[in-house]
Amino acid sequence: MPIHRNRGARDGRRPRGPRGRDPVVVVGAGLSGLACALHLLGAGRDVVVVEREDHPGGRAGRLDLDGFRIDTGPTVLTMPDLLDEALGAVGESVHERLDLVPLAPAYRAAFADGSTIDVHTDRAAMAAEVLRVAGPREAVGYLRLREWLTRLYRIEMRSFIDAQFDSPLDLVRPDLLRLAALGGFGRLAPAVGRRVRDERLRRIFSFQSLYAGVPPDRALAAYGVIAYMDTVAGVYFPRGGMRAVGDALAAAAAKAGGVLRYGESVTRLERSGDRVTAVLTDQGERLPCDQVVLTTDLPAAHRLLGHRARRPVAHRFSPSAVVLHLGTDRTWDSLAHHTISFGGAWRRTFEEIIGEGRPMSDPSLLVTRPTATDPALAPEGRHLLYVLAPAPNLAAGRIDWDAEGPRYRDRLVATLEERGLSGLGSSIRAERLVTPADWARQGLAYGTPFSLAHTFAQTGPFRPGNTVPGTANAVLAGCGTTPGVGVPTVLVSGKLAAARVLSRTGGGR
Structure with a gap:
């Protein structure tokens, strides 16, 4: 049986099994990497997961600010059966690990004419x-x-x-x-x-x-x-916030014998011919591997592999987003857990973001109020808002976000006040602004957390596959590869990556 190392352990070597195999090393403890690890562990493989942050979740990130527990990545959770499938690979279930609350309505849509529509998943x-x-x-x-x-x-x-x-x-x-x-x-x-x-x-x-x-x-x-x-x-919310999803998958992987190494960045892959033989970290560690699964942003994965993606035309990346996290001392009854605040403009907004490379002049916004479902995410009597505004990525736009960001923040607050959140500005007790420049500083290509766009030429078999030409034992997972962007699809990508590994090597120790 594999030996479980405690969180943050430095020794990634594990006893080889009867077949003399080194473990599969998964680079990144995001949702795709954790799903992959669970499927591999369930099939009897030894797994080491290496994560640069000090916690699991990847793009489903977290920020603790003045007592507010903020989700910095996705806020919408759908298809929990895919979580159940990943956990089921090691004999657990989503209901054992997470307290999922179905949201009714799933969204509230608010329009420029003052009308609202509650979006129910019940027929x-x-x-x-x-x-x-x-x-x-x-x-x-x-x-x-x-x-x-x-x-x-x-x-x-x-x-x-x-x-x-x-x-x-x-x-x-x-x-x-x-x-x-x-x-x-x-x-x-x-x-x-x-x-x-x-x-x-x-x-x-x-x-x-x-x-x-x-x-x-x-x-x-x-x-x-x-x-x-x-x-x-249906749309769900896990009590404890979206960070609870990464925590649940990581805990199940550790219980099943996986080694999770936090606070370590992978700096290089050691190769012999067409095989990756070891993963090297910034802590000076060398982790031998039988197979390696890379869940980093796609350009970062190719840099580690030492080559460029083979493609006749350049990849096209999705638009980005400006996200404004607000801790307030009041709330508004007009807000559901998720509210889509549509501007009067529609087609023009897409042209501005994608065609012209500038922020929306009449923005449509996703406003999430997680404390509507879980008040424990904020100090007593306080509330959390997550405001997402689609924005051009850094390839489409030439915006100095470090200079423009604070002004755009003020525009977003003023827009929401005009749309019914009166007194929003004066209610703010904590905040954090995230712009495309900030996403880029996190290592995300062109400053977008949404990776490659789903154009026809980047869909299905035309999307970067999860195998790597010229490399016999490297597999890709995450939103840059198949099947694509979103929590459900990255969970599937982890499952598909595990299947690739197992098809090459078989299961068992």
Whole structure:
């Protein structure tokens, strides 16, 4: 049996098993790396995880500020069955490790005309809400849209998301025709618009494509699967914040015998021919490995491997985001746990961010109030707000964010006050602003936490694969590889990376 080292242990060597194998070294204790580790441990492999931060979670980061416990990465959790699958690999369950609260509504959408729509994942509740705000025809259209999204999801998950791709020929499978028949290779905005006509509903069921780095008018209709996850499958919040997810996966991995080494950065990969033989850290440690799984940002992974990605054209990266974390001494009843505050502009916002490389003049914002569900995340009588404003990445825009950031922060506060959060500015007791320049300082390419955009040329078999040409025992995981960006998909990427390792070496010790 493997020997579990305590958190922060320096000795990564482990006794070799009967087959004389060194462990699999996973670089990065983000959600993809932890999912990969759990699947490998469940298959009987020895695993060492190396993480530069002093805690797990990766981009699901954390900040403790004046008694406020802040999530600095994703705030929306969907598809908890994928967490359950990863934990189930080592005989545990999501319900044993996490206290997940289903959110009802999943979102509240607030519009420039003063109207609001609560987005429910329950079919009957959402149909009643659509009937209330838009009438019977739109309620029928919503049910048609929901059915279409569900059919998209079922096909895509089994054949195109939770699936390995080695070449474009791997697309040629029976579900390809089914996806085409559903209109999956058309455009998202028109596909949604054929089912609901109310502009507010069209926004609610298509804005998610921006997380994939593409405006709804240009995104493949197949990316309606993200709207399925948000508006049909359900949105959850873990008590303790999103940091609890990384903590839960890491604890399960440690219990299963994995070694987790925090506070160590990987500086180099030692190679012999086409094999990586060891991982070297900034602490002077040499960690021998049988296989290595790299979950770092894609350019960083290729730098460690010592080559550039082989691609006829340069990768296109997603837009970035400005995030304003606020600890306040008051709250507002108009805010749900998640509130999408839409500006009056719509198509123009995408042109400004992606085409012109400048901040939105009439911003649409995601405002998360985690203390609505878990008051313990803030001092007694205080509240947390997380304000996300999509923004150009550093390749698209030429903005001096160190100079512009404070001014943009003031614009965001003023905009939210104009939209009903009166007295927001004077209520702030703690804050932290994060701009694309800050994401870049964290090592994220072009200052975006959303990695590669999901254009057609960067989707499915055209997205960077999880194997590395010219390297026999290195595998990639995370949002830069297949299947893509988002908490559910990076969990799948970890599972697929583990499957690659096991297909090369088999399970067991």
